[in-house]
Amino acid sequence: MNELQITELNGQRVLTTQQIADGYGTTNKVISNNFNNNRTRFEEGKHFVLLVGEYLKEFLHSQNLGTQNKIRKLYLWTEKGALLHAKSLGTDEAWDMYDILVDTYFKVQEEKQAPLTLDQQIAAIATGYGSVKEELVEVKDRVSDLEENAPLSAGEYNYIGSRINQRVAEVARGYGKITREQRGKLFKDINQGVKVVTGVSTRTQLRAKHFDTVVDFTNNWEPSTATKMQLRQMSFDFEA
CATH class of the missing domain: 1.20.5 (Single alpha-helices involved in coiled-coils or other helix-helix interfaces)
Known part of the structure; x- marks a missing residue:
């Protein structure tokens, strides 16, 4: 258990499907089937978070997993999600490991101050x-x-990602038909802006105090002059 890699999202500890499978003594397929067979019991944001697209890319980068380009989606399980899996599987090994997770991995260590003399x-x-x-x-x-400094809720985190996608699409329409590479330049520009105005290095480090700032920035974002010049040059190269 001491060798279990710590996985965090928005400052909260979570587990990947692989980590749950290894801990519960089973396979990824069994965990996935257990989720699909009990889908109505699992609530997104409470029991799990599903990462795709830019969210997934940033998360993999923050966990030093950026080379795993074949991953198209990733389920991250909360403490309550791990409990539901233990309940559904019902094996002694799953319950034993869940107890260990609660006592160690998910346990928040509170600072203890010695009483004054x-x-x-x-x-x-x-x-x-x-x-x-x-x-x-x-x-x-x-x-x-x-x-x-509380972590963003799953809803706030997803809203920011959705609004960034919308704003990029709005700006992209002004350039007519653009390539995937050009769109990538726009995403790079706006994400860099978010990092500058909040002072964080990755989107997963955003906190509640950053929410209004990020939304306001996104609503008013325009590509930098350098990015605009890159897009125009890429369009010329494409036409040529």
Whole structure:
């Protein structure tokens, strides 16, 4: 279990189908069949996330799996998704491994602070750090920070991807018929812009505080001058 590679999406730990199959002592095909046979029980965004297209490409890159070009879609399973598979399979091995996953892989380690000594408590009160008012301010700041840095929900993440696809299509129509390579230049340009305005290196690192910024940027995005020149030059080369 210690050798299980950590897989994360939007800051949350998930498992690939292969990881679940290996852990539960079965095969990818069995896990896929189990999903298909119990499809109504699995809810996207709650039990799994399906990555395709640009989302998949970015995820593979973030996991250093960019060379796996043959992958066209990828299911990532949450803790609740892993539980449903364990329930559906019903084997002792699946249940044993699920318990291990809950206790180790999915468990969030909370910071534990040693209790103050009596002298430390008196000193804290004397200097004002032990006041209720300051404790409340500290808690409020922590809550605000947690809210801003919370991972995007599956719905928000998918909306951003969908809006980026729509905006690229809108801009592409202004160039008439374009090639797949030209469209790729547009996607590269807008994705680079998202990284610049948010300060993240991949889309999977976006947080709740970035959502409005990304949507506003996408709605107003236009290709850079350099990208426009590339598209025109590629059109000339194509016509020639």
